Amino acid sequence: MTQTRKNKNEFIWETIPSVEDLGRIRMSAMETFLEDFNAGKQEGRYIAGELPSLPFDRGQFDIGLSSHFLFLYSTQLSAEFHLKALKEMLRVANEVRVFPLLMLGGAPSPHLALVTEQLTNDGFYVEAKQVPYEFQKGGNEMLVIKNA
Ligand SMILES: C[S@@+](CC[C@H](N)C(=O)[O-])C[C@H]1O[C@@H](n2cnc3c(N)ncnc32)[C@H](O)[C@@H]1O
DSSP, X not given: OHHHHHTGGGBOOSSSOSHHHHHHHHHHHHHHHHHHXXXXXXXXXXXXXXXXXXXXXTTOEEEEEEESSTTTTTTTSOHHHHHHHHHXXXXXXXXXXXXXXXXXXXXXXXXXXXXXXXXXXXXXXXXXXXXXXXXXXXXXXXXXXXXX
């Protein structure tokens, strides 16, 4: 929260009107998650894993989502890591969606062009789609990748 307050001008304060509201929303999401965690673990709905290697079978899921991880940490994680991670997600899921396509700080990810080109060459359908949600300024696109 301290960091977000410091970088307040990087965000659009409409859907989430203030830093305090953001804190409340995040805390409420965390509480919802924690209330479900034990039951979810027992029912096998929460399984720990770490890209670029996932503990799931080929085609096990209809859809795989990466929210605020891939592309966001493009300074810390290489283009090669992104490609490996996305191919692994595409191994276990028929469709993969990634949001947002910006780095921390709000600049577009430098890995997007290369990843798009490589996945397209490998025969995947890749499209950057506009979405109605925009919190990080300019962060209103998601990448949709499908097995062709
Ligand atoms: C900024 S948080 C985003 C959390 C949540 N997905 C969201 O959108 O609010 C980044 C997340 O990436 C996860 N993460 C870090 N390294 C990872 C890896 N190698 N594979 C998968 N997830 C990773 C972290 O555990 C953390 O939950």
